[in-house]
Amino acid sequence: MSQKPKIALIGNPNAGKSSLFNSLTGLRQKTGNFPGVTMDKLTGTWEIEPGQEVDILDLPGIYSIYPKSLDEELVINILGNPANEDYPDMAIVVADASNLKRNLLLFSQVRDLGIPTVLALNMIDVAETEGYVINSIKLARELNVEVAEINAKKGIGINGLRLAVGKTLANRYASNDALPLPVDELMLEGIQLKFGEADPYRSLLWLMEHDRMKMFSPDQRKAFDAIQDEFQFKSEEYKTSETVKRYEALSEVVERCVINLNRQWDAPPVKTWTDRLDSVFLHSIGGYLFFFLLLFVMFQAVFTWAAYPMDAIDAGVAYLNDWLKTVLPASALTGLLTDGLVAGIGGVLIFIPQIAFLFFFIAMLEETGYMSRVMFIMDKLMRRFGLNGKSVVPLISGVACAVPAIMSTRSIGSWKDRLITIMVTPLMSCSARLPIYTVLISLVVPEKSTLFGLFNLQGLALFGMYLLGFLMAIVSAWVMKQILQVKERSYFIMELPTYKAPRFKHMAISILNSVKAFVFEAGKIIVAISIVLWVLASYGPGDSMSQVDAQVRQANPTLSAAELSNRIASEKLENSYAGHFGHFIEPVIKPLGYDWKIGIALITSFAAREVFVGTMSTIYSLGGEVDDENATIKNRMRAEINPETGKPLYDVALGFSLLIFYAFAMQCMSTLATTYRETKSWKYPAIQFFYMTALAYLTAFITYQVLA
Amino acid sequence: MNTRKTLAELKIGERAEIVGFTDALLSLKLLEMGCLPGSEIEMTHLAPFGDPLAIKVSGYTLTMRKDEAATIQINLLNN
Incomplete structure (x- = not known):
């Protein structure tokens, strides 16, 4: 079989893109996605015909192809660059039928980029309860595109979508419309001469968004700036006029294809469930x-x-x-x-x-x-x-x-x-x-x-x-x-989606993926660190370990056999490499109430805090005092005695001091790496590491000193 | 009587028609989200402390901050 065709899912936020993605791909998703966050592209496969699979790429929801934030940038970097590895063979634009005009704006932009496109009309039932009847056959004719009526949430209409996608994949029809708003022909020629032949709207997108597109080098960006200056081209003005122009054309299309059943001016507004819930959830108190x-x-x-x-x-x-x-x-x-x-x-x-x-x-x-x-x-x-x-x-x-x-x-x-x-x-x-x-x-x-x-x-x-x-x-x-005294404008223009019943299948998939990711990612680190720690705690420098045995026996001739072996085990741990590390940092952590054993856990936790519990159980099981009946970590820690006071080591002061320390300390390499990736500078992860660790130390110190 | 105002001055429950925008950068975002000149809007919610606000426009709800709403010129509609 040849290379699988690639299909991008594009649509407004809340248009039902993710539902469709889940209906199409089910469990055949490659990227685990954490709930609440669909920032990155997701991929999965869809069996479009028996034996024929296509790759589905779910992109972040957008209102137009002109990005306003970083997550939206991803979309033009893929759709605007045919050399991108994710550049799709075609696109499915998912449109909310109850808000057709606004959704068609994005559709018309994507199609003008020269990408073969299918229009998937979602939420037709919602539109109908609001009194709008859409003639999708007429709409398909007017827009010159395959239209499929779907219900993404219930997975209805998928066969119609199969048909539309199959046809579009076969003929690869992409519109070749003129630009929505004409520009200087010489300018377009200039761009095409320098950056290669492309669909005119795509060339224009490059010109307007070159700073946000990763495909261009700094020199190429300067060249774009020069073209803009030469032709006095104002991107923002063009975008606004283009949007107005597109809406004008789409208004006429919608006028011809949608019948509004309740077009009485004074029709009393219907109180929807969303209105009722919002009067509680958005209430000021x-x-x-x-x-x-x-x-x-x-x-x-x-x-x-x-x-x-x-x-x-x-x-x-x-x-x-x-x-x-x-x-x-x-x-x-x-x-x-x-x-x-x-x-x-x-x-x-x-x-x-x-x-x-x-x-x-x-x-x-x-x-x-x-x-x-x-x-x-x-x-x-x-x-x-x-x-x-x-x-x-x-x-x-x-x-x-x-x-x-x-x-x-x-x-x-x-x-x-x-x-x-x-x-x-x-x-x-x-x-x-x-x-x-x-x-x-x-x-x-x-x-x-x-x-x-x-x-x-x-x-x-x-x-x-x-x-x-x-x-x-x-x-x-x-x-x-x-x-940070930077004056910068921040937006808060956002849509409040209508309330929806949760899709439990969708949630189950994402919970499963997240738990799997957590267990495997954390599991790998824990296994690795457990092995290293076990070695460090079982061996010591020189022959100190082998001497422990004899020394303890000599010093405590009266102890019973069981007590003796416990004593030997804990002495051995103290003389191991791990014990030496723990003792090395003990002076620093003593004011927080921690002993050298907790010190070992702190050291191992600096890569990833989830190893704390594992470390503790390794240390305490190696350090003796194991009752085989109930050998859980909780019981082992509870049995730990403070040698100075003779009372349980984990008292209120130490417990809270440790809690506070772990609450604030930066003990996660993955987070620091992500901060580096997202800020593109080592400065910020470094600041993050030091301020959080200092905060943890200080607050744990205060907690222990106050409670002790 | 129609009085010209900005969206920031609208009270809860009042309806108005969008006339224009005073901020070029914001206007693109607003247009893309469906706030077109001529469309009817209704003020539906104010967040605690009176900011941000939520409006209804062609069947869906948009939120924005007060200073953003102040860039939208409106014509008050009498109910």
């Missing part, structure tokens, strides 16, 4: 109350509902570990397998339920259209802190993972707002912190306690940690706003 309540329920749920599957996984891992120990011969390799790998992987697996719940809630906010309402009610407040209503999306999805959250800042048009959002997003407590919070909270907050007999105190503490992260994020944003 009620809106905030509801939002806060929603977040609160979300964290209660993450803690309480997820507890049942988590306990089951926890018990399963402990059982597997014990079973392996009884079956396998006791050796160093068995130790690595059970205490290193199984414990480390178990540390990740156990958090799948919580992470799935978290992703579920975020996907829900996005799916139903509620997220845009949050942006609306939060904009003014966020602006005071140097952020933007649109910063709410990165901040909320930062609760899942900072990497896609930072990528989602591309929709923020203003550079300054975007930069500040990027800088503070990692302070939001991500899902990798959840395991650490869970373990530590369960150690320092009593399990059975409730507030007013209603709220689980552990859930409340968890909610507090997330709130703390958010507060620190906006305070840091405010500080950065004072430092």
